Amino acid sequence: MNIEKNIANVRLTLPQAVALVVVSKTQPNATILEAYHAGQRIFGENKVQELASKYEALPKDIQWHMIGHLQTNKVKYIAPFVSMIHSVDSFKLLKEINKEAKKSDRTIPCLLQVHIAREESKFGLSEAELEDLVKSNEVATMKHIKIVGLMGMATFTDNPETVRMEFSYLKNMFEKIKNTSLPPPFEMKELSMGMSGDYLLAINEGSTMIRIGSTIFGDREK
Ligand SMILES: *Cc1c(COP(=O)(O)O)cnc(C)c1O
DSSP states (O other), X not given: OOHHHHHHHHHHTSOTTOEEEEEOTTOOHXXXXXXXXXXXXXXXXXXXXXXXXXXXHSOTTOEEEEOSXXXXXXXXXXXXXXXEEEEEOOHHHHXXXXXXXXXXXXXXXXXXXXXXXXXXXXXXBOHHHHHHHHHOTTGXXXXXXXXXXXXEOOOOOSOHHHHXXXXXXXXXXXXXXXXXXXXXXXXXXXXXXXXXXXXXXXXXXXXXXXXXXXXXXXXXXX
């Protein structure tokens, strides 16, 4: 794989306002460094331990995004350095992130992950759970998190219409919350949607942040 060229090719298709999160899960540090030397600074990981050890080993100006399911008891390992958490799917988790961020004297930007796919297996809040969380008085007291947007994963399918509808549904929820002009810790500006197979669709539906792995590094070993 020519990583530099692949990153350049993805960038060519992106509007200026769309951020590229390069998903480096399972990739060795040397491979990540190739992307780094091609100018990439935002990387996404889905496992706490892998994320923490890559943070230790790699240049400190990398912005690490946690994109995978996060267990409450593991928040402490990434709170001191993580740049954004895309996968907040419960009030309990948000509370823990706030607590651990406080210990590090930080404010951690978070995205609320919404379940938009047809598959059962994908994590995320339902629309009703999202509404409850948004209205929660306790969230309004959390000073060490910022809720900067929403994240979602579409159904894994060949049918682009299904995927488009799911992204459009997420975009609508995003706009609805954004237009409510909620007080801090809400600062709605990011919509993280789109992976290698569906990012062009996602951008058309209003994504501001895409998470791309295999288009850049090739297929991961299973
Ligand atoms: C692995 C992963 C991606 C990237 O997937 P590709 O299809 O390799 O681009 C994006 N988002 C999440 C949450 C992931 O776990």
